[in-house]
Each structure stands twice: as C-alpha cells, then as structure tokens.
Amino acid sequence: MTVPSGLRALRHRDFRVFFAGQAVALVGAWMQQVAQAWLVLSLTNSPLRLGLVGSLNFLPILLFALVGGAVADRLPKRRLLVLTQSLLFCQTLTLALLIVTDHVRYWHICVLALVWGVANTIDLPVRQAFVVELAGRADVTSAVALNSAAFNVARIVGPAAAGLLIARAGVAPAYFINAGAFVIVTVVLLTVRARGAPLPREIGTTLGEEIREGLAYALRTPRILILLAVLFVVSLTVFNFSIYVPLFARQVLGLGPEGFGLLMASVGVGAVGGALTLGARQAPSLALLFGTGFLSCAGLVVMSTIGRFGVAAAALFVLGWISVMVVAGCQAALQLAAPDRLRGRIMSLHTFIYGGVFPFGAFTVGSISEHWGVSWAFRVAGLFGLATLTLVLFWWRRRAREA
Numbered sequence: 001m002t003v004p005s006g007l008r009a010l011r012h013r014d015f016r017v018f019f020a021g022q023a024v025a026l027v028g029a030w031m032q033q034v035a036q037a038w039l040v041l042s043l044t045n046s047p048l049r050l051g052l053v054g055s056l057n058f059l060p061i062l063l064f065a066l067v068g069g070a071v072a073d074r075l076p077k078r079r080l081l082v083l084t085q086s087l088l089f090c091q092t093l094t095l096a097l098l099i100v101t102d103h104v105r106y107w108h109i110c111v112l113a114l115v116w117g118v119a120n121t122i123d124l125p126v127r128q129a130f131v132v133e134l135a136g137r138a139d140v141t142s143a144v145a146l147n148s149a150a151f152n153v154a155r156i157v158g159p160a161a162a163g164l165l166i167a168r169a170g171v172a173p174a175y176f177i178n179a180g181a182f183v184i185v186t187v188v189l190l191t192v193r194a195r196g197a198p199l200p201r202e203i204g205t206t207l208g209e210e211i212r213e214g215l216a217y218a219l220r221t222p223r224i225l226i227l228l229a230v231l232f233v234v235s236l237t238v239f240n241f242s243i244y245v246p247l248f249a250r251q252v253l254g255l256g257p258e259g260f261g262l263l264m265a266s267v268g269v270g271a272v273g274g275a276l277t278l279g280a281r282q283a284p285s286l287a288l289l290f291g292t293g294f295l296s297c298a299g300l301v302v303m304s305t306i307g308r309f310g311v312a313a314a315a316l317f318v319l320g321w322i323s324v325m326v327v328a329g330c331q332a333a334l335q336l337a338a339p340d341r342l343r344g345r346i347m348s349l350h351t352f353i354y355g356g357v358f359p360f361g362a363f364t365v366g367s368i369s370e371h372w373g374v375s376w377a378f379r380v381a382g383l384f385g386l387a388t389l390t391l392v393l394f395w396w397r398r399r400a401r402e403a
Contacts, residue, residue, distance in 0.1 A: 030158025051366020069348020163261025
C-alpha cells in the first residue's frame, strides 16, 4: 500500500482498523466534553466548579497512572482496551439517563467524572503502548501523529456538532451519541488481530517492584527526563482548552454554545495541521520540541490581550498547531526511547504528566478566572510556562556540557 510519508502507518492493517474505530470514538468524546462543560455551567454558573469537574476527570490518572502502566506490561492490551471501553460506555449512559429523567445534579457529574478518570488510568497507557505493536517501530511517529490528527479532527467536528445540538435539543443527545460510539469502538477492537501479549517477565515480581523498575529507568535516562520535563510545562499551562475556551467565550466574548463550539473547532483545525506536520518526520528533535513549547506559552500571553471573535479564532488556530507538535512529539519520542518490556510503564509517565497535572492546571485556571477573569488566567499561565521552560533549557544545556 503506497501512501504519503506522513500517513505511512496506514500501511499496517491492524493500525488502520484501530485508527478507524478511534476516530469514531473521539468525535463522541469531544461532544461529551462540550456537553459536560455546558451542563456544569448551566447548573452552577461557576467557573470554579467547572474547573473542579475537570480536575476530578484527571485526578485518578494522577494517583494511579503508574499502576496502569505496569498493568499494561503484564496483561494483553487488546483485552484491557475492551474492558475500559465497556466501563466508559456505562459511565456515559448513566449520565445521559440522569439528564433525560431530570435527576442530574452537580454531585452526579463529579462522581461520574471520577469513574471516567479511573477507566482512563488504564486505557491511556495501554493504548499508547499498543501503537508500536499495531504500526511497527519504524512508523511509530506517523502513528502517533495520525492519532493526534484524529483527536483534533474530532475536536473540530465534535464541539461544532455538540454546540449546534445543545442549542436545539439540550445536552442529553450528546451523551447518547458518545455511548453509541463506545459500542462501535469495542466491536472494532475485537477485529484487531494483534493481542498485545505481554513479554516474558521475571517470575515473582510484584506490581510495586515493576513500577519502581520503570521509574528507575526513566530517572537514569537523560533523554526521557527532558522529554517529560517539556511535556510537564506545556501540559500544565497550555492544555487546559476545555476550561479556557468556554470561559473565554462567555466572559470575554459573551457567546453561547455555538460560538464556544466554533472556537474549540479553531483549536482543532490548527492541531490537525500540526499533527500532520509532525507525522512527516521520522523522529522529533529536542530543538523542535523546545521551540514549539516556547511559542505555545507565548500564545497564551497573546490570548490574554484579545477581545474579538475573529482574532481569537485565528490565535487559537495557531496555538492549536504549535502546541500539538509539542505533546505529540514528546509522545513519539518517548515511544522510540522506551525498551519494549518497559513501554507501558514509560508511557504511563506520559499519561501521569499529560493527564495528571491537568487537575492542578484546570483548578488554577478556574480559580483565577473566578476572581480576576480568564484573560488573567491566560496571562499568568503563559508567563509561568515561559519562565519554567527557560529553566528546563538551562538545566539541559548545563547537563550536556558536564557530560
């Protein structure tokens, strides 16, 4: 099968099947993200409580991501993904039924946000570790970039569709559509030939010992450390779009769900371009990751000065383009740096940072926005990110000179 360089992972049958199912699921997931944000704001009208729900979504990842990585290296990955998708289906359907029966309360959303987080504690490191087996090591950068592109196409389609749907029929249909998407992706997973069987391991080792082994490898491998440091800064400061954008739409621009959905779509369009740009590379360099990291944080400062819809949409497009190159680039570089027997545990560190710091970032953005407005949240996050990335770069250069 002949394909362009950036799409070369599609030559692999299992990856094509996996990719198609994931594309469907991601559209539904983004519709639910928009519906959840709008539901919380409709029930509470509180940016702080919106930030708290975002934090609860990711709190289990912060606490248990490393356990998820060790499980990914112990058990068949396809079976684990079927299990997590089934749990997510139950979570989504429960909330949909609470909404249509008019019994939904804020605390229901909080509890089910924790369930979502528990499922993703296993799902995310398993899914990331499975990519190498589906597409092969030589095409892993293309596979990561395509997955990121699918995620961000869904960010275009899902929020725009959800915004229109919510305006006309309320939030419940978005949840029912996502429940159907989980059914589809579960069926698709059962058609994947690769089982993701674990490699042989030392008999008698405990889960705790395996977690410590993964951490020790990461700490003594400088390239993995620097990739995780860059990922930490950008994840903490930049990747709070699900909090930034609805607050910006309401507080600064005075928009409803349609405008919110279109702004989220602007981020997604840019991110697709960034993902495809990354996919054409064999492996992302540290210079590329630092450069796009600095530009992403500077973009937040720019957003703090904007007050018009057209300018905001253009700025979010650029911010989506450059920021996804950092996060997807770090993921691809970690996939290539990790040995096969430790891949689940190394990718759980990616999950731990990318998802685990979100509760702190989301809560901080919500808190600052509650007291001083979302423009100040953009400004503080951007300046903090620029300062922290500068410190990381100085540390790396000093270490390189000493080596």
